[in-house]
Amino acid sequence: MSNSFCVFCKIVQGEIPATIVYETPTTLAFRDVNPKAPHHILVIPKRHLSSLIDLSGDHESLMGELFSSARQVAVDQGLHITGFRTVVNTGRDAGQEVDHVHVHLLAGRPLKWPPG
Ligand code: 5GP
Ligand code: ZN
Secondary structure, three states: OOOOOOHHHHHHHOOOOOOEEEEOOOEEEEEOOOOOOOEEEEEEEOOOOOOHHHOOHHHHHHHHHHHHHHHHHHHHOOOOOOOEEEEOOOOOOOOOOOOOOOEEEEEOOOOOOOOO
16 A cells, blocks of 8 residues: 555655645645646545556546545635646656656646647
């Protein structure tokens, strides 16, 4: 359920500090330490899953909870008024740095599309 080498698992366990903005029994949302937009929040499942490739049918409800949490964070922070982007990077070419599934929630300025 938890990976002792994983930085996001350490945040879930309270071993690394983070600015937590929202929490449910299965998900956690906190501010990105190196924000790429005025609002940059990461929404993660509390249990360790390395990437979308590791998902199976067993995780369908968890992924629903993950996106419901992302939506709730956006509404709580008022990001839905001007809009926001949700991004899930998977693997090297997408620039995935942390091998624990996370949804980036980006907002607060016009966001370029498509990304580079
Ligand atoms: P990825 O490139 O894997 O999609 O995104 C990983 C994100 O995690 C990056 O935006 C990076 O800034 C963020 N990050 C990495 N380590 C930490 C940390 O210890 N705390 C927080 N809050 N964010 C982190
Ligand atoms: Zn993890």
